[in-house]
Amino acid sequence: MGGAILRALLDRGYDQLLTRGHADLDLTDQAQTRAFFSAERPEVVIVAAARVGGIMANWEHPYEFVQQNLAIELNTIHEAFRSGIKRLIFLGSSCIYPKHAPQPLKEEYLLTGSLEETNRPYAVAKIAGIELCRSLNRQYGTEYLSLMPTNLYGPGDNFDLETSHLLPALIRRFHEAKTGAETAAGGSGEPGGVPGRGRDAQWPAAESPAPVVLWGTGTPRREMLYVGDLADAVCLLLDLPDWRGIPDGLLNVGADEDATIAELATKVAGVVGYEGAVEWDRSRPDGTPRKLMDSSRMRALGWRPATDLTEGIRTTYEWYVRRVVSADSGLSDREDER
Numbered sequence: 001m002g003g004a005i006l007r008a009l010l011d012r013g014y015d016q017l018l019t020r021g022h023a024d025l026d027l028t029d030q031a032q033t034r035a036f037f038s039a040e041r042p043e044v045v046i047v048a049a050a051r052v053g054g055i056m057a058n059w060e061h062p063y064e065f066v067q068q069n070l071a072i073e074l075n076t077i078h079e080a081f082r083s084g085i086k087r088l089i090f091l092g093s094s095c096i097y098p099k100h101a102p103q104p105l106k107e108e109y110l111l112t113g114s115l116e117e118t119n120r121p122y123a124v125a126k127i128a129g130i131e132l133c134r135s136l137n138r139q140y141g142t143e144y145l146s147l148m149p150t151n152l153y154g155p156g157d158n159f160d161l162e163t164s165h166l167l168p169a170l171i172r173r174f175h176e177a178k179t180g181a182e183t184a185a186g187g188s189g190e191p192g193g194v195p196g197r198g199r200d201a202q203w204p205a206a207e208s209p210a211p212v213v214l215w216g217t218g219t220p221r222r223e224m225l226y227v228g229d230l231a232d233a234v235c236l237l238l239d240l241p242d243w244r245g246i247p248d249g250l251l252n253v254g255a256d257e258d259a260t261i262a263e264l265a266t267k268v269a270g271v272v273g274y275e276g277a278v279e280w281d282r283s284r285p286d287g288t289p290r291k292l293m294d295s296s297r298m299r300a301l302g303w304r305p306a307t308d309l310t311e312g313i314r315t316t317y318e319w320y321v322r323r324v325v326s327a328d329s330g331l332s333d334r335e336d337e338r
Contacts (some may be wrong), residue, residue, distance in 0.1 A: 001048050001091065001149075001152060001227055001230065002019075002046075002048035002049070003156045004154060004155075004156065004227040004228055004230065004231040005046060005048060005230075005231045005234050006019060006234050007228075007231065008228065008231035009226065009231075009235065009238075010230060010232070012235055016165070017123070018040055018042050020036065022049075023248075027049050027071070027072045027075055027076050028068055028071040028072055028075065029075070030071075030075050030079075031080045031151060033075040033076060034075075034079050034082070036079075037080060037082070037083040037085075037182070038083065038193045039338060040044065040083070041083050041085075042085065043085070043087070044085070044087045044088065044089075044238065044329065045076070045080045045085055045087075045088040045089070046087065046088075046089045046091070046234065047072075047073070047076050047090045047091060047129075048091050049072050049076070050069055050072060050091070050167070051064060051065055051068040051069055051072075051122075052067070052122075052158075052163075053158075053162075053163040053164070053165070054164055054165045054166065055064050055118050055119070055215065055285065055287050056162060056215075057162060057163040058118055058119040058121070058122055059118050059285070062120075062121040063121070065073045065119075065121045065122040065125065066121035066122065066124055066125050067325040069122060069126065070125045070128055073090070073126075073128060073129035073132060074128075074132065077090065077129065077132045077133065077144070078132070081136055081140070081142060082222060085142075085189075086142055086143055086338070087142075087143050087144070087243070087296075088133065088142070088143075088144040088145070089145045089146075089147060089234060089237065090129050090130070090132075090133050090144065090145065090147070091145045091146075091147050091149065091240075092126040092127075092129060092130060092146055092147065092148045092149075093122065093123070093126050093148060093149070093150070094148055094149065094150045094223075094252070094254070094291050094293055095115070095116065095119045095122060095123040095126070095288070095291070096110060096115075096123050096126050096127050096148060097109050097110060097291070098112055098113030098114055099113065099114060099115060099116040099117075099288050099289075100113060100114075101113055103141065103290050103292045104254075104256075104292040104293055104294035105252065105291065105292060105293050105294055106252075106294045107148075107247065107251070107252055107294075107297065108247075109249065110127070110130070110142060111127070113236040113316035116287060116288040118285050118287050119287070128186075129146065130146040130250060132144075132247075133145070133146050133249055134146070134248050134249055134250075137244075137249050138186075140188065143242070143243040143244055143251075144249055145237065145243055145246065145249045146248075146249055146250050146251070147230075147234070147237075147251050147253050148250065148251065148252050148253065148293070149225060149230050149253045149254070150223040150224070150225045150252075150253065150254035150255065150291065150292075150293045151165060151166060151167070151222050151223060151224050151225065151291070152165070152167075152224075152225055152226075152227050152230060153165070153167035153168060153224055153225075153226065153227065153311065153312065153313070154226050154227030154228060154315070154316050154319075155227070155315065155316055155319035155323075156227070156319070157227075157316065157320075158173075159172045159320055159324055161173070166176065166222060166224075166261065166264065167224060167268065167313065167316070168316070168320070169266070170214075170264065170265055170268040170269075171268055171272060171313070171316065171317050171320055172210050172266075172320070173214070173316070174205075174268055174269050174272040174274040174275075175272050175320070175321070177210070177274055177276055178272055178273055178274040178275075178276075179213045180210075200316055204319075209277075211276060211277035211279045212269075212274070212276065212277070212278050212279070212280075213279045213280075213281050214261075214265060214278060214279070214280055214281065215280075215281055215284035215285070215286075216261065216280060216281070216282065216284050216285060216286035216287070217259055217280055217282055217286055218260060218261045218262030218265065218280050219261070219286070219289075220260065220261055220263065220286045220287060220288065220289050220290060221258040221259060221260050221261075221289070221290040221291075221292065222258055222259065222261060222264060222291060223254050223255050223256075223257065223258040223291060223292050223293060224255060224258075224259075224264070224309060224312075225253065225254055225255045225305060226305065226307035226309075226315075228251055229255075229305040229306055229307050232303065232306070233253050233298060233303045236301065236302060236303050237251075237301070240301070246297070247297075251295075251297050252293040252294060252297065252298065253293070253295055253298055253303075254292070254293030254294075254295045254305075255293075255295075255305050255309075256293070256295055256305075257292075258290065258291075258292045259309075262280075265278055266278075266314060267309065267310060268313055268317075271310065271313045271314050271317055272317060279286065280324075285329060294329075
């Protein structure tokens, strides 16, 4: 997410940008964060840093998700305010909304019901960040925005199966199943192809690939937004002269359409070229039944998502093959695509 925003800003001519990776600045450390803001004093802050992960990571590490995200938000937002920064964009998540809220999710549904248990710690932390911004705006007249993007995907994503979100996890699972089946069928198994350009996998009838097993029932619905479209939303907001008319400084950013997880799996499998079976492990949790965002506030400001889902998945898969799989094989082109 942060990398996509950085690329979008550079493309639009922003040339005075301050960036820090975790190795250079630990935002969970108040002293380091205070020293950074005291020394640099930027005009605008975009808070994209967070500890994130999919349903497995959230379920198995709840304390780290709430503790680290609270620390990042409190240190960054407070030290920005302490340094006199008037404009800040805080990036949150659609999981802030109640599990059984009406669909599509409107900003005013925040805090109207109970949260989904599997990601409640992360959601609580993000809600705290929203309240920090809202309270500073009301009490001190700052212009701090909270953007709530729906499920994001795109180049630069995390493809670690233990910590990744839905789409990158599907891409990796189907790619590894496909290349494993090609090897078993006598192919090279080399990860050099890209979707739509390489050979189709051909499996002997006697050697059908093992099925890909996915969590849950496949019935929950998810909305997916290409990360470049979120970056465009951030750039549009930076061009606006005044944010004070936005209610509670809160904006949803979504694609306005969703699909079942099973439908998304089928779409990803088609892009990757996986032709084997898919099985659903119903002993695993489904998560929230549906999370479709109402992005009418952002639409009213002139923003529209531009990336078709299939094309976005194809672009992401090409990036994964070129940058992750090839790097693991020692074949990376070393292009810098943060």
